Amino acid sequence: MKITPKISFRAALAAFAIAAAPLAFAGQAPGAAAAPDIAVSHRDRVYAAEQFSNTVSVIDPADNRLLGVIRLGDPAPANFSPLYKGQLLVHGMGFSPDHRTLAVVSIGSNSVAFIDTQTNTVKHVTYVGRSPHEAFFTPDGRQVWVTVRGEDYVAVLDASTFEEKTRIKVPAGPGMQIFSPDGRYGYVCSSFNPETEVISVADHKIVGKIAQASPFCPNIAATPDGKQVWFTLKDVGKTQVFEARPPFALLKTIDTGPITNHVNIVRNAKGQFAYVTVGGLNEVKVFNTGDFSQVATIAVGSLPHGLWPSGDGSRVYVGLENADAMAVIDTLSNTLSASVPIGQAPQAVAYVPEAVPEGDGTANLQPLGVAGRAAQIVLVPREGGGDTRTSVTLFDQGLLQVMQAAVAGLQPKRPYILGLAGHADGSGPIDVLSRFMTNPAGAAIVNALGQIRQAVSAPSGAGANERRYLVIAPETDGKVGEPVQTQAL
Structure with a gap:
C-alpha cells in the first residue's frame, strides 16, 4: 500500500515560495546574490578562448550550437614571423557588467583585445606587460584589471579608453583577479608566490594577505553572497577557500586532484556550489559552499579547463582543452546534457547573458576551418x-x-x-x-x-x-x- 506523507502548511508555503520566487536563489558569478537570474535564451552567448588556434569560439546556448569563431591570430607556423601582427596564445577572458564587451587576453602577444559582443568585432587592443593572464572589469564597469603574470603588477586600464592608467604592485606572478560582488575588494592570487593579495578597489592598497598551500594558483572565484573566495592550486591539486571579508581567514583546503584548473560558483534551487575542473582526472567536482562537502563528481572529457555558469545557474559550460569541445552540465542533476565542438585547446570560458540584444549576432564570425581538426x-x-x-x-x-x-x-x-x-x-x-x-x-x-x-x-x-x-x-x-x-x- 502506498502511503502519501502529510505535508505541513508551512512546508507547502515554503515550496510555493521557491517555485514562485526564483530570486530566492538568484545571482550568478561574478554578480551579486541580489541580482536577478537571467533565463537561457538566444540572446546569450558562451565564449571560449582557444590557445592553439588563436580563436574565440561563439556558442548560442539556447540550442548549444557553435555559431563560428572570432579569429584573433593565425596558427603555427604563420605566427613565427617577426612581422606577425595577430594575437598569440589566446588564453584569458572577462566581460563588462553591461555584457556588451568581452576582454580577451593573449599571453604570447601581451595583449587584451576588447570585442563588441553584438558585432563580434575587435574595437581595441591594449598591449600590457610580459605574459598577462586574465582581465576582468570592476563591478562598476569603470576599470579593467589585468594580471601581468610575467611581471609583478596588475595593470589597471580605463574601461572607456582602454588605456593603462596605473599599476598595482604585487608579488611576482599574479595569476588571476576577481572582485567582491559589492566592488569593494579585488582578490589577486599568485602563480609564482604562495600568497593571495586582497586589494581595496577604491585606493588600490593591499589590505589583506592569504597564504597559499603552493605557489601556482591559476584561477579564483568569489561567491555571489559575498562571503567566500575560492582559488585553485594547479601544481599540488588542491582548492582553498577563505573569508571574503576581513580578517580574510583561511576556511578550508580541499584535495581536488592532479591538474586542478578552474573554479566557479553556481546558485540554484538546491543551494550554492563550487564547481572545480580537475584536468588530470577528466572530471568536474562539485562542493557545497556551506559545509565544503563534495556532492558530485562528473566525468566530462579530456582535460577540463575553464568553466562558467549560465545566467540562471541551470547549466555550467566547461571547456575541454584536449578534446576541442565544450561540455554542458545540468546543475540540478549534475549530468552532462550536451557537447559542442569548438576551437583548439580552450582555456578560459565565459557565459555572457544577453550579450546580443538584437538580431542573430552572427556578423563577422568565421568557420572553424583547420581549428576543427x-x-x-x-x-x-x-x-x-x-x-x-x-x-x-x-x-x-x-x-x-x-x-x-x-x-x-x-x-x-x-x-x-x-x-x-x-x-x-x-x-x-x-x-x-x-x-x-x-x-x-x-x-x-x-x-x-x-x-x-x-x-x-x-x-x-x-x-x-x-x-x-x-x-x-x-x-x-x-x-x-x-x-x-x-x-x-
Whole structure:
C-alpha cells in the first residue's frame, strides 16, 4: 500500500515560495546574490578562448550550437614571423557588467583585445606587460584589471579608453583577479608566490594577505553572497577557500586532484556550489559552499579547463582543452546534457547573458576551418603501474601539429621524457620529443610541435614499418629509462 506523507502548511508555503520566487536563489558569478537570474535564451552567448588556434569560439546556448569563431591570430607556423601582427596564445577572458564587451587576453602577444559582443568585432587592443593572464572589469564597469603574470603588477586600464592608467604592485606572478560582488575588494592570487593579495578597489592598497598551500594558483572565484573566495592550486591539486571579508581567514583546503584548473560558483534551487575542473582526472567536482562537502563528481572529457555558469545557474559550460569541445552540465542533476565542438585547446570560458540584444549576432564570425581538426591519443600505464591515464591531443596547424599531453599518474617532482618508440611496448631506442618535470601531484602539461600525427598514425602499404609509438619514460642523469606509460592501441 502506498502511503502519501502529510505535508505541513508551512512546508507547502515554503515550496510555493521557491517555485514562485526564483530570486530566492538568484545571482550568478561574478554578480551579486541580489541580482536577478537571467533565463537561457538566444540572446546569450558562451565564449571560449582557444590557445592553439588563436580563436574565440561563439556558442548560442539556447540550442548549444557553435555559431563560428572570432579569429584573433593565425596558427603555427604563420605566427613565427617577426612581422606577425595577430594575437598569440589566446588564453584569458572577462566581460563588462553591461555584457556588451568581452576582454580577451593573449599571453604570447601581451595583449587584451576588447570585442563588441553584438558585432563580434575587435574595437581595441591594449598591449600590457610580459605574459598577462586574465582581465576582468570592476563591478562598476569603470576599470579593467589585468594580471601581468610575467611581471609583478596588475595593470589597471580605463574601461572607456582602454588605456593603462596605473599599476598595482604585487608579488611576482599574479595569476588571476576577481572582485567582491559589492566592488569593494579585488582578490589577486599568485602563480609564482604562495600568497593571495586582497586589494581595496577604491585606493588600490593591499589590505589583506592569504597564504597559499603552493605557489601556482591559476584561477579564483568569489561567491555571489559575498562571503567566500575560492582559488585553485594547479601544481599540488588542491582548492582553498577563505573569508571574503576581513580578517580574510583561511576556511578550508580541499584535495581536488592532479591538474586542478578552474573554479566557479553556481546558485540554484538546491543551494550554492563550487564547481572545480580537475584536468588530470577528466572530471568536474562539485562542493557545497556551506559545509565544503563534495556532492558530485562528473566525468566530462579530456582535460577540463575553464568553466562558467549560465545566467540562471541551470547549466555550467566547461571547456575541454584536449578534446576541442565544450561540455554542458545540468546543475540540478549534475549530468552532462550536451557537447559542442569548438576551437583548439580552450582555456578560459565565459557565459555572457544577453550579450546580443538584437538580431542573430552572427556578423563577422568565421568557420572553424583547420581549428576543427584534432586527433586524440591515450597513454596507459605499463603492467602494475596503476590506472591513471595520460591524454594526448594533436592539434592540426596545417602540415604541423601542436601536441599537448595532460600527464598524470607519475612520481612527483621527477624528470621524465615524452618520446617516440619503435615498438608498441616501448622497447628499443626512444627519440625524445620533450623533457619535463612532474609537479608535486605527479602531473604535468607537456607540449611539442612537429609532424607528429604522421609518425604515430598507422600508415598503409610499404610505409607500415615507419610507425612510431608515444611513450613516457623516466630520465636519470641524461639516460632514458624503461617506459612507464605507452600508447594505447
